[in-house]
Amino acid sequence: MTSRNHQLFERAQQTIPGGVNSPVRAFRAVGGTPRFITRAAGPYFWDADDKKYIDYIGSWGPMILGHSHPAVVAAVQAAAATGMSYGAPTEAEIEMAELLCACLPSLEMVRLVSSGTEATMSAIRLARGFTGRHAIVKFEGCYHGHADSLLVKAGSGLLTFGNPTSAGVPPEFAQHTRVLAYNDPTQLETLFAEQGNQLACVIIEPIAGNMNLIRPNPDYMQRLRALCDEYGVVLIFDEVMTGFRVGPQGAQGHYGIRPDLTTLGKIIGGGMPVGAFGGRADIMQAIAPLGSVYQAGTLSGNPVAVAAGLTTLKLLQAPGFYAQLSQQTQSLINGLQSLAGKYGIAFSADAVGGMFGLYFSAQIPTTLAAVQASDIARFNRFFHLMLDGGVYFAPSAYEAGFVSIQHDEAVIAQTLTLAEQAFATLAS
Numbered sequence: 544m545t546s547r548n549h550q551l552f553e554r555a556q557q558t559i560p561g562g563v564n565s566p567v568r569a570f571r572a573v574g575g576t577p578r579f580i581t582r583a584a585g586p587y588f589w590d591a592d593d594k595k596y597i598d599y600i601g602s603w604g605p606m607i608l609g610h611s612h613p614a615v616v617a618a619v620q621a622a623a624a625t626g627m628s629y630g631a632p633t634e635a636e637i638e639m640a641e642l643l644c645a646c647l648p649s650l651e652m653v654r655l656v657s658s659g660t661e662a663t664m665s666a667i668r669l670a671r672g673f674t675g676r677h678a679i680v681k682f683e684g685c686y687h688g689h690a691d692s693l694l695v696k697a698g699s700g701l702l703t704f705g706n707p708t709s710a711g712v713p714p715e716f717a718q719h720t721r722v723l724a725y726n727d728p729t730q731l732e733t734l735f736a737e738q739g740n741q742l743a744c745v746i747i748e749p750i751a752g753n754m755n756l757i758r759p760n761p762d763y764m765q766r767l768r769a770l771c772d773e774y775g776v777v778l779i780f781d782e783v784m785t786g787f788r789v790g791p792q793g794a795q796g797h798y799g800i801r802p803d804l805t806t807l808g809k810i811i812g813g814g815m816p817v818g819a820f821g822g823r824a825d826i827m828q829a830i831a832p833l834g835s836v837y838q839a840g841t842l843s844g845n846p847v848a849v850a851a852g853l854t855t856l857k858l859l860q861a862p863g864f865y866a867q868l869s870q871q872t873q874s875l876i877n878g879l880q881s882l883a884g885k886y887g888i889a890f891s892a893d894a895v896g897g898m899f900g901l902y903f904s905a906q907i908p909t910t911l912a913a914v915q916a917s918d919i920a921r922f923n924r925f926f927h928l929m930l931d932g933g934v935y936f937a938p939s940a941y942e943a944g945f946v947s948i949q950h951d952e953a954v955i956a957q958t959l960t961l962a963e964q965a966f967a968t969l970a971s
């Protein structure tokens with residue numbers, strides 16, 4: 544037992560519900576004591592017992608440059624020295640908006656917020672205000688933050704309204720949310736045929752990362768775009784996770800689809816609280832102060848957070864950045880795949896850019912049900928064997944993993960050496 548982590552966890556639980564400020568950090572899915580982190584550098588972080596880990600969560604996505612990148616740290620220090628927050632506009636916010644719009648062609652205008660949840664919540668309100676319709680569509684297994692109308696699962700039938708997945712969400716709030724199975728074209732066609740004219744928006748993770756990594760079928764995505772066009776439904780790509788992660792233009796670049804609105808977070812803050820939503824100018828102009836859809840934030844566009852995000856985004860523009868990131872991620876998953884094969888373990892892996900999925904199933908899943916059918920107990924054992932050896936994968940079989948540009952071949956090789964021991968133990 545890692546004693547100082549254990550002591551901190553005991554102490555934390557006295558004043559923080561479950562000892563954590565976000566549930567997945569509590570290790571409930573995999574069991575055991577969460578590690579309390581004291582510092583981080585490059586691809587590593589250290590816990591309260593000063594044990595070093597190769598970090599494959601990267602703060603759940605943002606740390607694409609690795610931890611404590613000197614240029615990002617310097618930018619944050621410089622910004623903090625000239626004021627933490629003004630509540631009035633700054634030039635850096637314009638620069639950030641211009642860079643986001645230049646990187647993602649579907650963004651004609653963009654507004655900054657402070658989290659992914661705020662981005663998706665605001666985009667949905669905007670879609671409703673713009674269309675004058677109430678109903679929204681989401682997909683089972685996709686996570687868009689914790690706004691009330693998005694904490695919803697499928698109801699009893701396809702065309703019925705959804706049920707809250709959290710206490711505290713009144714059923715009346717969930718009744719405007721329709722929930723479909725991801726990657727199921729028949730359900731999509733049926734819903735649009737019956738209710739297309741009542742739908743304000745569809746929100747989708749265009750490569751899902753909250754039910755492990757699941758890719759949508761390209762034809763399915765094209766059909767979704769076409770149906771939204773036909774019925775005047777706002778198509779929202781939630782790229783909080785995939786934006787600047789799966790490639791320079793996110794999943795929309797990967798699939799060649801132009802959403803009406805995009806939500807961003809994680810990487811665009813470089814580890815600080817920044818989110819954004821943007822897209823078609825005619826829709827974005829419906830937001831206050833131009834339009835009648837209200838949206839605001841005391842710390843929106845915070846100068847210190849924007850300094851971190853802008854510096855990060857500029858560094859991502861380096862030629863060959865994404866080719867290198869993809870190659871490193873591929874080395875990891877190819878290595879894991881072949882080692883699992885050597886020990887006869889039913890295992891598969893997938894990656895897009897710097898985001899990856901590990902599955903204890905022979906085939907790469909394409910549905911939530913397939914992830915649920917994988918060997919979760921085996922994943923949990925693998926997780927702990929790796930953690931003990933000093934590799935920190937996401938503490939749940941339903942989460943994607945993240946590689947930074949600092950995870951070089953030596954770091955990957957070290958991970959694979961440990962993984963071989965873990966697979967051998969699992970096979971014995």
Ligand code: PLP
Binds near residue numbers: 661748781
């Ligand atoms: N959307 C997606 C796709 C996410 O993965 C997340 C968080 O993991 C969110 C939205 C919510 O972002 P935040 O945790 O910054 O509120």
